[in-house]
Amino acid sequence: MPAKRPPIPLSRERIIDAALEIADSQGLRRLTMRRLGDALQVEAMAIYHHLPGGKEALLDALAQHVTTVEVDPSGAGSWQELAAAWCRAGRAALLAHPGVLSLAMTKPPKGSAAATIREQTQQLGDAGLADPAGAVRALRAYVFGSVAVELQQTGWADPKTQPVEPDPDGDTAFEQGLSALIAGLAQA
């Protein structure tokens, strides 16, 4: 008979991971401090010790987690390729955690999420784009929106249990719209 395993100490990171798993598999509505405590083998109240802001801070952290992305600009030959790389990375991060998309789109970007936007703007400016701030705004809008539409279309509704299979239709639709938008930005 195995001994009772010593409890892994709670941490901000473990809390966020467990919360993402619950939101993705059961929907944001079922992400509850008490359920989160259960998943972490701990009373719900213990969470407050590691996340002082309570549930609101947890939701902020989840939004930040799926909107923080890095792209290495050295691989891209033109601002068009660079913009496309940022968009693909952003889409992948959002699709990885469909349960918290609504938070990602709703919460104003803070911390690492805001840093992501600044870096993207900087890189596109360096790559020679005339209005990088406007472009980043348009590209972000497209990424958010296309992921939302894709999840609507694949039938991932909030409380369902469907894992997100990579959707070839979603891929090509995304790439087509993306080329269209980038082509349009080049003419502006």
Place this chain on the structure above:
Amino acid sequence: MPAKRPPIPLSRERIIDAALEIADSQGLRRLTMRRLGDALQVEAMAIYHHLPGGKEALLDALAQHVTTVEVDPSGAGSWQELAAAWCRAGRAALLAHPGVLSLAMTKPPKGSAAATIREQTQQLGDAGLADPAGAVRALRAYVFGSVAVELQQTGWADPKTQPVEPDPDGDTAFEQGLSALIAGLAQA
């Protein structure tokens, strides 16, 4: 002293209007069956009589309300103008009720919302666009996303009380990205 005014009978429409007002002014998190009942001068339980699906049905109805739009195609000379008209109408409907944007983007379109998509696709096909379904998907994505980004930028966060003032920056950013996308669709 005025007499106690006779209670206006409850109706699905009054319920939805009151719910939108609460969500817009106080945030979706504070939209509660009990608070909704208070706003309607009625016990919360009375609502179930008019909205059999309970709160889930209410949220569906709210999403439907802000994603249902009509556009008269006779005013547009080209599919480009027609597409722009649909996008502006869609954006206006979403901006009118910022509190339920996350529902609009998350819930799969049903009923009149689905009908809106079908009609838009039909009209753009009639106007000569080659792949109307793909175009509508890209345009919807852009509208959803740009409204989300605009609301993030104007600082409308879920629980705040800010009314949505028309944002000239949002207007021009929207129009610029929109022209870019439509121009790109023309080349596809």
Place this chain on the structure above:
DNA sequence: ACCTGAACACCGTTCAAGT
């Protein structure tokens, strides 16, 4: 037919208390 009151299982969060 339409609304209410009481009840149930469940929330988020506090606070004092344990170790």
Place this chain on the structure above:
DNA sequence: ACCTGAACACCGTTCAAGT
């Protein structure tokens, strides 16, 4: 320092009961 137990105000929803 880190976690627990009990408590409080508040949820969504049911069901029998009122009118």
